[in-house]
Amino acid sequence: MDMERKVYFSPSVLSYHREFGSPEHRRLVSSAMKGNLRGKLLEKYYSLSINKKIVFSFIVAFSVLLALLALLTYKISSSILIQKAVENTEQNLRLVSEKLDLILDNAENYSKIVITDNTVQDVLSKPLTDDPLINYQRYIAVQDSLKGIADTKTFINAVIIYDRLGRIYDSGSLEGVEDVSRAYFDKFAGSAYGLEWADTSASNYWQGTSKYDVIKLFQKFNSDRVGQTLGLVELTIMESYIADQYRNIDIGKNGSIFIVNKRGLISSNTDKRELYKSVADQPYFFWVTAHEGGEQFRDASGRELLVVSRYFPRLDWTIVGTVPIREIMKDNDILTQRFLALGIVFVLTGVILSFVIATSITKPLNKIKATVKNVQEGNLDVWLDLKSRDEIGALAREFNKMVDRTKTLMSSMVEEQKRKREFELAALQAQINPHFLYNTLESICALADLKRNADIVAVVNRLASFYRGVLSKGNAIIPMEDEIHITRTYLEILKVRYGAQLDYSFDIEMNVYRCQTVKLLLQPIVENSVYHGLKNKRGKGLISVRAALDGEILKIVVEDNGVGMKPETLEGIFKPLLDQGRQRSFGLKSTDERIKLYFGMEYGLSVSSEYGAGTTVTVKLPAIRMQEGTE
Structure with a gap:
């Protein structure tokens, strides 16, 4: 574990492991650096104004959308182009195949013409004579027939006949004809009819001084009259004609x-x-x-x-x-470039649009912020005039209601101060604690910056609910149920401010809720626990409120795990204060005096505390139930 801490936090060790450390150490270092970069980027983002965040978000969203759309369009169009190229090429290859079939069919037909030619049939059916002249005349007759047949079709390069006696006849202009008939005579032996095409190869004859690349048709043929094998015909087609x-x-x-x-x-x-x-x-x-x-x-x-x-x-x-x-995709690349250019125009348009939208959102927020600042400075003669009906408009209306209620409450307090003794005057003035109000308004501003509109409405509603409970229709005595509600609402508002640093619990017996209590009995005690016990505590603060009946006595215990009090501080809690200022008017001594004022000297507060461990405040009240119609 120590080594891991050094890897993450010690620059010297980071340098050492980067140069000399194991792969595991280098991996940890890399992870730490990435974490630092991510943290800095998040910090930079959080420090942006709402206006810049909206513009930035629009840019990112438009860019990602454009990239995805461009990629998708490219993929789809590429697939279409390739499929189209496949179909076109297949069609062309089918055309080539049909042409080849036609050429080969014609060649086979001309081969049949050769083998059924009367001169060919007559000469090859007769044996050689003793007269060389007659034999030569017969040879020339076959040659002329073959030449006449070959000359009628340009795709036929040569026609050669091999008879069963080894004589070779050709269509003319051929030299050095190599006799290849033996292999085919053997191959076609035993069959009345034999035909075979041979793959491209060099010709087995010379034409002038050259041999040509040809494909060859070999066909065995028989006598029309007696059915005996007469010979083998070879018909050649130039490969260049095929390629053409x-x-x-x-x-x-x-x-x-x-x-x-x-x-x-x-x-x-x-x-x-x-x-x-x-x-x-x-x-x-x-x-x-x-x-x-x-x-x-x-x-x-x-x-x-x-x-x-x-x-x-x-x-x-x-x-x-x-x-x-690449050639297929050439047009697609041009299309993609144009699409991206158009997309950039859309992104720029989106940026301008996002700036306009952001301004329309942040302008009323800035107005709310300025108004809240005026209230924080003590000016309650303000009014937010926002016409919008969205969340910001709802916030403004609730804020106006809150300020109006605050002004009403303050006016009520002033009126009450004229009729009550000085102690009650101080107590009622403390009901509107500007410090608490300002902190709450600051929390609302923070939530507005974070666009947590639902939380804003909830806090404003709780604040309004708190002050409704504080007013209590002007009654000084209220049910414990209302007092618990006021205290719980107060803690919920504090919870928004302190978050996970503050937690609380209530354990109230059901028969306690209808008992009488002085208004704002628990809130000052809880406030004292938070600001003097938990605020300076490290770690999570906890406040526990318990209430139960003990015979004719209502006992309420408020306990915290704060910093506690030193013995000398504890001893001075209930001693007379030289200055009962506004900030101390709702202190423990003031609450104790109010209890004694309303219920008698035998009731009030007792406090126990251990320095560094927490404080416990016990409230003792008479168990008097509220009468119907007195609320």
Whole structure:
């Protein structure tokens, strides 16, 4: 525990632990510093005027609301833009897929034209002759037929026929044709009909000095007459022709469409540098091969992408479209910037509006404060003229009532002073103790600053209730029930001022309430306990009021746990005072004399006290019950 205190409160130890201390000590130091900062910020906030607090609160509220609204708007609009991009890209990929299907369908149809061509069927059905010229003429006839078929469609790059005897026929302009038929003859063996598409690869022939990237269609064909296998037709389509189908499709300035096979190799791309490159290491690869639709990914370079895929089963391809997220969000960023600019205008408007509202609230409060100060200085000829019907207006009306009642009460006291002896004059004057009134009004001002309107109304009502009890319709003798009510109200008002430092309790027997007592019997005793016993005490103060009948005697005990009295002070309580001033007129001696005045010399007060421990005041009264109609 000692070490913890040093960590929190000793600057030298803080410095030591910051540099050399354990992680636990550093954590405690950090916590202490944060606590200090939080405390300073709260202290700064509490020191602000209500006007500044309202303006500050409006700024914070508007700023937080704007930030949340901007974030929410950005999230929603981003989601909409991304979904729209997914739908557009899906539509484009569907268009690419349909174009590919059309190309492949046409290629398969032209393959059927090749294998059903009369010249092809006739020549490949006949065996070779011994005459080379006839064989050459037949070869040229097939070549011309293939060339005629290939020339009718631009998407067909070449047509090649491999017969069962190993002879190769092509559509012309081909050199170094590599015989790849054996693998397909074996693959199609045993089937009457065989057709297969091969993935993008380099051509198995030369055109001039180059080989081209092509996709290939292989189809076995038979004799129309005898049904025997005649050969294998190979029809090739340039990969560049496939890429041309989506070259001009716009999915964004930096967006791209490409085709990838199941091994992760790019089978088609408008950028030929990317052809045959692997994307298997990209985070999105396994997703696109297993799903269709759109998803967000961060590629191997860290760039955020929207990836949309569509499966093309005829070649076991996946058509992929990628669009950078930043490009999709470009318009959204502009919208957000404009929204924030507009939001700043709203915040500034809100600040001006909050200043106007704050002024409308604090102006009447300042007026109340100035009026209360006048009352505190002794001027009761004041009147708060506020037209509002809100809590502040209610406070002003209650304040006016309180001041009016105070003036009435003071006038009543002056009238009573003319008819009663000097002692009663002093007692009644003390009923309106300016010190108590001013402290109560200061408490009301403090509550007004804190905007605790409900507490203000409660205090004003209690103060009014207290003075109603004090007036008691001019009666000097009142029931104990009224006296307890006056005392309790007085303590409730003090409770507002002293808060948790003051507590009290009442233990009153029911048969006591209808007994007679002199007005303001207990309040001076309680006041004496508070201001001379508890005010200078450290810790929580407690006042206990107990009342019970002992035969024909009413015994009341007021006990506190205050600082108590020294023996010499206790001995001088009931001795004659040289100066019965206003501040002492409601002291214990004055109360004792009033009791003796009304009920006889055998009644009155007795006091016991232990210095440093508390004081007990015992009141002895005759148990006289109030008569009906005397209240």
